[in-house]
Amino acid sequence: MATDWYMYLLYFLIFPGFIFSLLVGLLAVWIDRKVTARIQWRVGPPLLQPVYDLVKLIGKEVLLPVGAQPLVFLFAPLVGLAGAVLAAFLLGSVNFLQSSFVGDLIVLVYLLFLPSLAIIIGGSASGNPISAIGSSREMKLILAYELPLALAVITVIINAGFTLNLNNIVAGPGAASVSGFLALLVTLICVQAKLAVVPFDIPEAETEIMEGPLVEYSGLPLAIFKTMEALLLYILPLYVITLFLGGLGEGWWMLLGVLKYVLLLVIIILIKNTNPRLRIDQAVNFFWTKVTALALIAAGLAALGEIYGVSWL
């Protein structure tokens, strides 16, 4: 590890940071659209389609709605992008550079919350009733899924021997125990909600409230939000891999890591394409009863296994 400040800047901006994760994220968006199209027996868009979309949005005019709060409206996308890039950098440096610090798991959990927060703030600042509905739904969805997600993280911490260091967690047992497997299931469901894709695309529901919080965005701010969503499509599968599936690996094992990533991405896309959308009350009910119960069982089993020294629990 180099210690010069410009090396850190390079790490942040180029390799595990912004440029690299943006490229992987755009590729993931293309895989998403292509697989969706193939499931529906269509041909689907060309490889560079996400790039074309972004370039076009950057070139378009930026319109400010009459009732909007301009400063907050324009800065919200930047907050979300900053959170996503930092999370990508953190996960990337754990997986590619094997560097981490004590407590980075907690930092990561907080950073993953920033994109949703940005969407809520941006939606509320645009002064449109539809985006207000979208923001309020996003808020309820966060209240619903954050509890089971945190419980799953606690399960992982207990299983890895009470460590908050991502490198130790990568080396830990991950999903190779009963509690770990249950926590993996819970996290997969929560990732679906965190990405706001079907069956939990309630805040953005295109057919009912027209992309919700993003309804008033145009041009560059919309491009930044789309970039953020592309980054999330890279970050969240990587988050699952880091916590549960033993990381991306080193050297030739990296190929297996890439396979894990693509597999997780395709699972997310398949769930997205074979399910209807839930209502917000159904989603909250689902998360607060079934998923939280599952997460509690996982955490309890992990604690029991730790107390009695049973490694498979």
Place this chain on the structure above:
Amino acid sequence: MNWKERLARWGIKRSPWVYHVNTGACNNCDIEILDVLCPRFDAERFGIKLVGTPRHADVLLVSGPVTRHTEQPLRDAYEATPKPCAVVAFGACGCSSGIFKDGLNVNGTVDRVIREEDPEAIITYVPGCPPRPEAIISAAVKTLEAL
């Protein structure tokens, strides 16, 4: 033309996002538009995507004669669309008000309303009642060439 507009025009040809405005059409054209997005014709091959709000749109697809109630919403939708953008007057009614031309609640054609908002708007016409999907795709190509 500055660099930003040039960038936008380059991008729109590769990813035109379409917002569908119904100004009193009989639903016939609207069904035909959905056909273009279906597996047989798959407009997403060319990056064409239906969006839910004019703020995200590059192409306004207007079907129907402009009735008295929909004239102001059409103006608002055009104003809410970030420029550069294109307008497609869709179907016989969109092009010329069709058989509703002398109707008592029809205010005139799409191009008249849009031209009053912006005299330099890019408008293309797709005649037919309703136009066939092949005609729609051909019109999309011509619209993008005009940009």
